[in-house]
Amino acid sequence: MSLRKIFRLRHTLAFRLTLWYWGIFTISSVVAFLVCYVLGTSGMSEHRDREFLRELTEFSSLLASKGMDDVKSAIVHETESGGVADIFMRVLSPKGDLLASSDTSSWGTIGISKAALERIRTGATHVFETSPIWGYRHEARILYGSIGDDKILQLGEMMADDERFKEVFGKIFGTTMAGLMVFAALIGWFMARWALRDIEEVTKTALQVSKGAFEQRVHVKAKEEEVQKLTATFNGMLDRIEALIAGMREMSDNIAHELRSPLARIRGVAEMTLSTGNSMNEYEEMAANTIEECDHLLKMINTMLDVSEAEAGASKLSFEQIDMASIVRDACELYQPSAEGKGVTIIPKISGSLPVYGDLHGLRRLVVNLLDNAVKYTPAGGTVTVSVQEHQGQVLISVDDTGVGISEDDLPHIFSRFYRCDRSRSQAGIGLGLSLAKAIARNHGGNMTVTSVLGQGSRFTVVLPRRPLSH
């Protein structure tokens, strides 16, 4: 691994997680060691103090029962068996005069604390002190305690054990901590890498997708909820992107296909007029023709954009509570004159009002498209029945006609963009009305279905949920 790569590692999540883990582990270990240390040292000094007090009681009893001579020989005996270099005992008068002493030759000068004697004179049974001994590196623990009969026992012990404990503890602490810190860093790094392995999988897939492999998906074995959620969301996003790209591709293919014929027609007419036409009338006819074709193209492009927006769910809808019954009623009234002119009867079966939560403009367009088709594809003498009703908390809009019907082969395709049944080619249209209507229904959380019998008629049914205003 190059130096730059190692340097860059500083900014990775794995490195930061490792650092956190390492830091917490190290601090916890230090705290644990400190607790052990405090417990160890305080345990040792408590034990020593208890022993001192036991000695004090024994010497008190000895003085009371056997007298000073026995105390003196006990002092010598006790210190020799304990080691005169480590322990000393002296008997003092309340003023600090030396009445008896063990062998203190290896102790140098041992002072007598006036403060301790004063406290004993004023009633304290014993006083503990920790003081340095001149010329020695260890401190000594010293007890002053009254053993009765105006006699004070001074008992001292070198704290060499404490120092040894500290030294050993320090060595153990140093070596163990160094090992633990290396161990914590390794474990932390391993755990961080393990936890982030699936994130890396997502990154790898994202990288492949960015290079154009939109069919790639993240496959992880992780059972952790967070990772599963992330991969599910990521894969869902890729599904949507793939669908959108496919939609865009299909749309651009459709555009190219659908634009070609009218443009070729415009060009053909213009070319012919230029080469043969010499009267003003012919030029005027060409201009009118061009305008008509351009209007057709504009309408087609605008509708196509509306369909794309609606299908992608990107339409600007303004949801409000609207009366579906009155929308359908108005549409029927709008188409009544043209239907009558064609000899088709529109029968509205609408009563009262049916509030739904939706986009007024979109739903109006949906109904108008269905009604327009029904009238367009129903020959003279036929009927178009339009009904709106409520069914199990949903609004059902159905448009029935007794028109030309749709063949079984055509039925699965009629909601596709630009699809027109062959028999309809004689009628004006661009094949986008139904795809737009269905996309609008879907945008409202509803759907549109069709049943038809060729030569007998068709029924288009729209289902819309009646969402409450608060949604």
Ligand code: ADP
């Ligand atoms: P357009 O009507 O502009 O051709 P649409 O998307 O509205 O486009 O309809 C697609 C095709 O479905 C139509 O070309 C027609 O063949 C068929 N169609 C739609 N509505 C009806 C109907 N009520 N009766 C028979 N055929 C229909």
